[in-house]
Amino acid sequence: MRLLTVIFFLVVSASTTAQLKQVSIVQFGAIGDGKTLNTAGIQKAIDQIASKGGGTVQIPKGVFVTGSIFLRSNIILELLPGSVLMGSPNRLDYGQSPCDAMINAIEVSNIAIKGTGIIDGNAKQVLQSLFDELKSGRLTDRDWPKKRPTESNRPKIIHFFKSKKINISTVSIQNGCTWIQSYERCDQVNIKGIKVNSTSYWNNDGLDIVDSKNVLIENCTINSSDDAICLKSESAELDSVVNVKVLNCSLRSSANAFKIGTGSRGGFKNIYVKGLIIYDTYRSAIALEAVDGAFLKNITIEGVRARNTGNGIFVKLGKRNKDERFSTVQDITIRNVSVQIPAGKPDKGYELEGPLLKYPPGIKPGDQLSISPWNKAPDDTASIEYLHHVFPASISSLPEHPVKNIKLENIELSYEGRNDASIPYFPIDSLHLITEAVTAYPEFSMFGELPCWGFYFRHVDGLSIKNLRLFQKNKEPRIAVVYDDVNYLNFEDINVPNTERVYRNVKRK
Missing domain, CATH: 2.160.20.10 (Single-stranded right-handed beta-helix, Pectin lyase-like)
Structure with missing residues (x-):
């Protein structure tokens, strides 16, 4: 019993x-x-x-x-x-x-x-x-x-902080007031098959990974009025963003599609991105930014197809931080990328569009050629719109602090182009006067008008290019490519006429 x-x-x-x-x-x-x-x-x-x-x-x-x-x-x-x-x-x-x-x-x-x-x-x-x-x-x-x-x-x-063993799958997330979801100082994060749709309000980042490790983002669809997928490092004391994979995602953004930065105080390493489909995106398909003292290394991005996107590739080392540290950017591989860049605004018609470029306060059209235009809300009538040609892709750094070991393979950038004689551009014999934009907000438009339409390289040590193809539908007087202060340049199979390339302070490998 x-x-x-x-x-x-x-x-x-x-x-x-x-x-x-x-x-x-x-x-x-x-x-x-x-x-x-x-x-x-x-x-x-x-x-x-x-x-x-x-x-x-x-x-x-x-x-x-x-x-x-x-x-x-x-x-x-x-x-x-x-x-x-x-x-x-x-x-x-x-x-x-x-x-x-x-x-x-x-x-x-x-x-x-x-x-x-x-x-x-x-x-x-x-x-x-x-x-x-x-x-x-x-x-x-x-x-x-x-x-x-x-x-x-x-x-x-969604905001997860100092948590681990996280799985987010198949749900739909929409209509946020700011960042849609943030995973901060987390470990072992798996995000699969989710849909994000938030295009109405400010800072609507679709998915933010902040100082987190061992992250997988896979088969997600994100439509957001700020950066679609963004990795950030907000603490200089942490080992920051480590071991991240982003696979087979569809992205649309009124800002950048895939971005590392702008917040870049600690560092980023071992990042692998493959299989992105990008469309109707205002800024860059790929944006890698270290401007607050961070390290950025061992990054591989491949298999990206972008259409109606404002810029293809943007890599920038800058210095917004006030301490003595300089960021470092090295060991970056970008391959198998195809981007179509229109002449007009690629996100036009969305409820919250990317902001128009304006002249900085105190500067009027014609006062100065080499400036960093700033982003202001479209309804700001006090500032003057900054008219410009299509901005090229760019990989750049600072004097004596170059980005290092950059590999580009199988890159195709197709520009609609615009030949407008009323828009002045910086003359090719005055490259040394182009702004370094040391402390400016990092963006592919940050140098203002440039003398090239396809690709701008400056302050790079170790640049390897294989099979770069640049196309322009509407011809214009600017040249295709500028190499400025590039050491150990090695390239082969570039579909750009030699007459459309300019070299300044370049050492070939």
């Missing part, structure tokens, strides 16, 4: 544990009517199942409104077919400033978000609420109303 009692107890316990491994948020009072605030119920479901060792918290069919929720270790958040996890329209449901994200994970492990449902940041209503709170004085902001509310006052959709 005692043995039977023990067996019964074990069976009941096992059954109860199994039940706790999977719960629906409706069991905790959540209502999917698109109106009820369900933050407390969702958090209770997460906390209870986490206290039992972990399991799956399910979001069923319906529209479930929530403020900030926090995942615990060993939790899977599953969005079932027809489900929408909707951000609360009330800005204060994300806390004060700096606000929390909609979905947070802080110093936890073995967590996942999966399913075929939708995570919606509800950006328009959240921002309207934010403006109301700022006007009332219940919230304050250093940048508002002279510019726009700071990023710290606008909730991200």
